[in-house]
Amino acid sequence: MRILITGGAGYVGSACLRYVAERGHEVLAYDNLVQGHAAAVADHPLVVGDIADTDKLTATLTEFGADAVMHFAAATDVGESVKDPEYHYRNNVGGTLSLLNAMRAAGVRRMLFSSTSSAYGLTDEVPMTEKTRLQPMNPYAASKTAVEWMVRDFAHAYGFGYMFLRYFNACGADPDGAHGEDHRPENHLIPRVLQAALGQREKIMIFGTDYPTPDGSCIRDYVHTRDLADAHLRAIEATTPETAEVFNIGTGQGHSVKEIIAACEKITGRAIPQEVAPRRPGDPTALVADPTKLKTVLGWEPRYTAIEDTITTAWAWHQGHPDGYGDR
Ligand code: UDP
Numbered sequence: 001m002r003i004l005i006t007g008g009a010g011y012v013g014s015a016c017l018r019y020v021a022e023r024g025h026e027v028l029a030y031d032n033l034v035q036g037h038a039a040a041v042a043d044h045p046l047v048v049g050d051i052a053d054t055d056k057l058t059a060t061l062t063e064f065g066a067d068a069v070m071h072f073a074a075a076t077d078v079g080e081s082v083k084d085p086e087y088h089y090r091n092n093v094g095g096t097l098s099l100l101n102a103m104r105a106a107g108v109r110r111m112l113f114s115s116t117s118s119a120y121g122l123t124d125e126v127p128m129t130e131k132t133r134l135q136p137m138n139p140y141a142a143s144k145t146a147v148e149w150m151v152r153d154f155a156h157a158y159g160f161g162y163m164f165l166r167y168f169n170a171c172g173a174d175p176d177g178a179h180g181e182d183h184r185p186e187n188h189l190i191p192r193v194l195q196a197a198l199g200q201r202e203k204i205m206i207f208g209t210d211y212p213t214p215d216g217s218c219i220r221d222y223v224h225t226r227d228l229a230d231a232h233l234r235a236i237e238a239t240t241p242e243t244a245e246v247f248n249i250g251t252g253q254g255h256s257v258k259e260i261i262a263a264c265e266k267i268t269g270r271a272i273p274q275e276v277a278p279r280r281p282g283d284p285t286a287l288v289a290d291p292t293k294l295k296t297v298l299g300w301e302p303r304y305t306a307i308e309d310t311i312t313t314a315w316a317w318h319q320g321h322p323d324g325y326g327d328r
Pocket of ligand 1: 078169187188189190192204205206207208218219220257280283
């Protein structure tokens with residue numbers, strides 16, 4: 001299959017790109033490199049462009065002869081979305097509208113969309129199935145939820161197939177140590193804790209210890225990018241122009257912020273300075289997947305089931321690449 005990957009130079013997009021390419025698909029990354037890194041695409045082809053540029057996208061899809069699109073390009077920072085929702089709606093909703101129009105013009109009839117577990121937001125239902133009601137509680141999650149509705153309507157009216165993949169917390173690095181997480185600024189928990197272990201960050205702030213969880217800190221389901229990528233491979237190979245599906249991608253296990261810090265201390269063998277801070281606006285209490293549907297329908301099984309194994313890959317990346325990809 002020829003697969004165009006928007007956001008293909010980003011953290012999750014590039015992990016999926018490398019994985020599906022390893023398994024014989026022809027890939028093309030399309031990325032504006034605002035957040036992405038050309039080095040993350042390795043020696044695969046990259047077109048530098050913005051998804052808002054419908055003409056460039058249409059020409060790229062047509063020239064490449066794309067059979068399918070994996071759509072990762074998005075603004076993803078929850079805290080930033082609370083402060084600047086316009087940017088998130090413009091990038092995520094406006095950008096996807098542009099992509100859908102380019103796909104229509106180029107006759108591309110299969111799409112995977114990177115959605116998010118945070119769309120479940122304010123629910124008491126843990127773990128979440130795909131039928132759990134969507135109650136996004138921050139502008140990032142709301143923009144992703146809006147895109148789901150938009151893609152569903154376009155697919156119905158204009159005839160293409162889609163799958164929505166609702167990710168829980170992507171983490172980890174390629175086991176060969178060559179590719180990993182490098183966000184600027186870095187706001188995600190595991191890389192921040194590992195940066196503190198390396199002395200690149202003075203301490204880790206725990207955003208809230210008054211949540212209704214056993215230790216008071218937020219709970220998330222941390223899924224390795226290789227396992228995420230394997231879900232994408234299975235999903236794209238099962239998508240036809242008639243498909244209309246939603247899958248959660250998570251391990252089914254939740255870990256609190258404090259548990260993550262303790263696991264990082266164990267793996268790095270270093271004490272990590274930490275301090276309790278106020279809650280971060282927009283943070284749901286607990287997000288844990290029920291991945292039964294992904295397992296039964298697509299035969300997916302996560303290989304990284306122990307959080308220590310996942311953190312070990314991330315630690316190898318951070319130690320080997322203290323300056324990330326070194327391009328910022
Ligand atoms: N978190 C934290 N300190 C940090 C970064 C994150 O306590 O320096 C918490 C955050 O409040 C959330 C969890 O760690 O409960 C995971 O946050 P992250 O930004 O990694 O992912 P999110 O769940 O927001 O997508």
